[in-house]
Amino acid sequence: MAVIAVAGGTGGVGKAFVQELAKTKHQVIILSRTERESKYPNVTYAKADYANIPSLTNLLETFKIDTVISAIVMESVQSSTSQLNLIAAAEKSSTTKRFIPSEFGGKVDEEIAKTDPWAIYWLNNTEALSKTSLQWTRFAVGFFMDYWGMPHIDSTLNPFKWAIDVENGVAAIPGTGEEKLTMTYTRDFAKFVVRLLDEAEWPQRAVVSGQVVTFNQVLGWAQEATGRKFKVTYDSIEKLERGEVTPLYEGMQGTPMEKISEVFGKMTVHGQILVGDEEGQNLNERFPELRVTTVEEMIRKNWKR
Numbered sequence: 099m100a101v102i103a104v105a106g107g108t109g110g111v112g113k114a115f116v117q118e119l120a121k122t123k124h125q126v127i128i129l130s131r132t133e134r135e136s137k138y139p140n141v142t143y144a145k146a147d148y149a150n151i152p153s154l155t156n157l158l159e160t161f162k163i164d165t166v167i168s169a170i171v172m173e174s175v176q177s178s179t180s181q182l183n184l185i186a187a188a189e190k191s192s193t194t195k196r197f198i199p200s201e202f203g204g205k206v207d208e209e210i211a212k213t214d215p216w217a218i219y220w221l222n223n224t225e226a227l228s229k230t231s232l233q234w235t236r237f238a239v240g241f242f243m244d245y246w247g248m249p250h251i252d253s254t255l256n257p258f259k260w261a262i263d264v265e266n267g268v269a270a271i272p273g274t275g276e277e278k279l280t281m282t283y284t285r286d287f288a289k290f291v292v293r294l295l296d297e298a299e300w301p302q303r304a305v306v307s308g309q310v311v312t313f314n315q316v317l318g319w320a321q322e323a324t325g326r327k328f329k330v331t332y333d334s335i336e337k338l339e340r341g342e343v344t345p346l347y348e349g350m351q352g353t354p355m356e357k358i359s360e361v362f363g364k365m366t367v368h369g370q371i372l373v374g375d376e377e378g379q380n381l382n383e384r385f386p387e388l389r390v391t392t393v394e395e396m397i398r399k400n401w402k403r
Contacts, residue, residue: 100295101193103163105129105146105170105184111202111242111284112169113254116141118288124295127161129184148180154187158194165196165295172200178219182226189230196233196300198291199223204280204371205238205303213364235300238373239287240280241362243308243393246316250400253284260359261313261366262328263346264320264401269330270344272363275314279371282308283391290381290388305375307382309392313366319394323401335367 102119106112107128119126120138128136129146136143144161147153158166166188170181181200188194201220204210211217220236227234244253246264262269290306321328331344343359345351350359365371382390 099123099125100165101125101127101161101163102295103127103129103144103158103161103166105148105166105168105181106200107167107169110169110171110255111200111287112167114284114288115167115169115291117254118285118292122292124292127163129157148183151183151186151190154184155190158187158191162193163191164193165198166194167198167291168200170200172216172219172223175219178222181223185223185226185230185232188232194232197227197230198235198237199227201236202239202242202287204240204365205305205373206236210365210370213368213370214361233300235294235302235304237287237291237304237306239282239306240308240371240373241282242287243281243283243391243396246320246393247396247400251396255284259346259355260362261346262317262320264324264397266347267324267326267328268346269313269317269328270346270359271313271317271330271332272338272359273313273332273335273367275317275332276312277366277369277372278310278312279366279369280307280310280373281393282306283396286388286390290385293385293388294381301378303376303379304381305373305379306390307373307375307380308390309394310372311393316393316397319397320401323397324403333363335364338363338367 102124104115107116120141126141128143130143133145134143168181170177188197206217206220244255245258248257261271287306333344
């Protein structure tokens with residue numbers, strides 16, 4: 099049994115981690131800005147001040163936390179600083195030995211950072227981890243397939259629409275639709291994270307893949323499952339490079355979602371959401387007993403009428 103701290107465990111991917119950890123014998127401490135009651139016997143909430151490194155260090159030592167899993171959303175300097183402070187506290191803590199940073203998309207590197215303006219936060223946190231004595235691993239899972247099963251899918255993620263709106267039968271696909279990308283179900287991903295906790299050695303890069311697909315495939319499965327012919331447009335890389343995106347839904351223009359769709363669209367075309375793996379990184383191969391959900395299966399299950 100280990101004592102695991104989950105930062106950002108009250109929603110999104112972090113909540114999926116907590117729900118999976120709650121099934122184990124591990125003691126789980128959710129680091130939260132507010133204390134609250136837990137419905138799981140092995141899960142406790144602890145108030146965390148991410149601006150105060152000594153306070154964070156004391157918290158980690160008080161609960162004898164040996165592993166930190168961060169699910170803090172890396173969307174701003176403030177959120178990145180919160181994780182950087184948590185890394186510093188974990189390094190100072192006499193009980194904490196392992197750290198999983200919040201990085202659950204493609205294989206982030208300097209090249210991806212040229213396209214993705216938020217990637218710099220992941221790179222900064224990786225640099226900080228590399229200077230510690232902590233054992234750590236960065237996860238790459240591609241894009242979460244949950245979004246194309248909403249609102250029917252069992253998911254802890256907030257609703258998000260990009261490229262294909264299955265519910266309303268509309269698609270605004272980046273590139274030709276034949277570019278490959280990796281998609282993974284959050285609940286499958288959480289199982290791999292929890293399984294890795296039992297391992298003595300971690301790779302510094304860990305890959306989990308639900309299925310490698312193209313958007314044209316996803317579109318075909320969605321149309322077949324719903325029995326509808328979708329309204330489809332394609333945004334060329336030239337259009338995306340100009341910052342132009344076909345709105346997937348009314349009211350999208352001029353919102354942050356327009357920029358997000360542009361960035362994800364360019365990443366798709368450049369193959370930056372396709373998660374490859376080097377020897378020792380692929381957790382699907384390392385833990386073959388963990389079955390993954392495919393995108394085709396997910397769509398048929400949630401949209402077949």
